[in-house]
Amino acid sequence: MTDSEIVMRFIARDEAAVASAREKYGERLMALAKNITGDNGIAEECVSDALFTAWNSIPPNEPHEYLLPYLCRIVRNTAVSRMRAERANKRSAAIVELTHELEECLPSPASVEDEAAGNELKAFIARFVEGLSEEKRSVFVLRYWYFESVEAIAKKRGISLSKVKTLLHRTRKELKKLLEKNGYEV
């Protein structure tokens, strides 16, 4: 079933829409949620919550072309909120590692003054990512948006582990350099 057909079911308030979305993307959404939470049970809850949220948001949204990213955004937000709530107790080791990687190249907490500044920074980062070569862009997004492990990225891209690590390292370095040139304190 195409993304558009699934979206049409949501719009038509056909309850089979959620089942269709789960059937097509459930595994992918679970992987993303588990990358963030590190826990199968919590991940399953996040995915269910996300599909429920999608039911309530389509319409008015109509992500005909890019349903997966739409659902992934909801899952991400849901999973991150769950982790924020539980951060005193447990945090995924993978997320800790990934956070440390990004800290190398992103501004310190004190230098981002408010929400507007934060959005401006995110927009800057998005422009940077979208301007990368296809391979670098994909590897960077898989790591820092989909929170995939480097092993999973290597397998998905058909490249070596060493190449993934090198691409990530160099891209982070590039981002840092660009941010510093544009007045950000990294």
Added chain:
Amino acid sequence: MEDFDILSALDMVNDETLALADIPQKKKPAVTRWVLPAAAALLLVAGGAAFGVMMGGRGKAPAPVKEVYVPRAEYEEPEGDFDPSTVGCFNYNGRIYLHTVMLPPDCGLKGDKLGSISMDRKNFYRLQDWEPGRGNIDEVIYEVKGFDPSFVVCSVNPGYGLNIYMNDNDITLTSGADLFETRYHLRERLTSLTYGYDSEYDPVEDKRYFRLDRAFPEETAALLDALDASEPLLWGDPVSDTETLTFDYFNRSVTKEYLLRADIGGMLARIGLREDGLVRVYGFNEVVFRADRDAVSAVIELMKNKQGEEVDPPRSFYKNYEDLKNDPELGSAVPGRMPEGFRENGASISYNANYSTGEVLSTREMYISFSRQSAGGNAYISMEFGRASSVVNEYGSAAKWFVPASEFTEENIRAYSENGYTDYNAYLLAGSAYIELTWNGSVTTEEILDMIASIG
């Protein structure tokens, strides 16, 4: 930004980018070697006995093979005065090739034509945007005989030499052999291994050069073994608990290096050895190799003590005009007669010889000077002769402008003024010899044309 805000850093990346990133590539996984060690490591963690059972109790776990990926060359905004446009580079068959060295035109390595490269003026600085066949040069490229075009190709610079371009980026190395053997064929094609006095190879006449491979074959063989077995390290990798590789902007190691010149059947590899066992290949900027320290140190000791067969030391001695005419290499370019009314002022010849035996290996340059009295002062003509392929300038390639002697006209004359004197120069070719002719204003044009005509 708190840590979870960091996780939201890519929130504004668009949906298309996100969707495309998630599409698996249909390429085959690059190698399975990294999978095997990981699996073996997991088995070991689970219990050595279990692993023993799996392997039938035979043999040890394979040592993990470390791969080093050398990133694809990309343009980075220049720091200091480095300008990437001065480095010839291009995309051939989807791979980026970079200029590394120029070889003499008579090296004999030019192979079959492969194609043409045209300049991408719109993306002049953006290597990553070049399509195959585009770059920052406009040249025809050829195979380099004996080498794989996926590693090295060349172009011809008439009168100067062969430009060598290498694809040593976007490659994966597991050991030094992946470079030294697979690509350079160092062991198979090595014709000489030399070094210069003061441990730096510099084509300046007062340096001395020594050859190692014939005088010290065991040490040479041990070094080649060590290079093949060496471990590649990416620039910036830690090499010990306390040290990382440090290089200056031009990628010269800040630790003293002992530079070897490996002649590989006409191809050249310049290899820097360090006393800590690290080895660097000049022009291959991303990687150093950690080699067997004993093998490297043994060669460094030879170099420090100026051991080896001395080669090509330039010597000069004074001859007369008639003797120069009889020189087997350059004599045919010497003018058939002295200019009318002139007398011989002086003549000398420099040559390379085996320092130990005195055997003359090759003639380098000859110098003759003639003069005569004239109303305005002394007129003089001097000539310097040499083999055209031996002429180098500060960039290491022939740079003088040569005109075949038979085509010389008054327009070919260049004049310069130095220290208040005005001299004229002409740069000529006569066969395989170059001639730099210098004269002052008291020499008439007819006399010069007449002299050049006698060269032929």
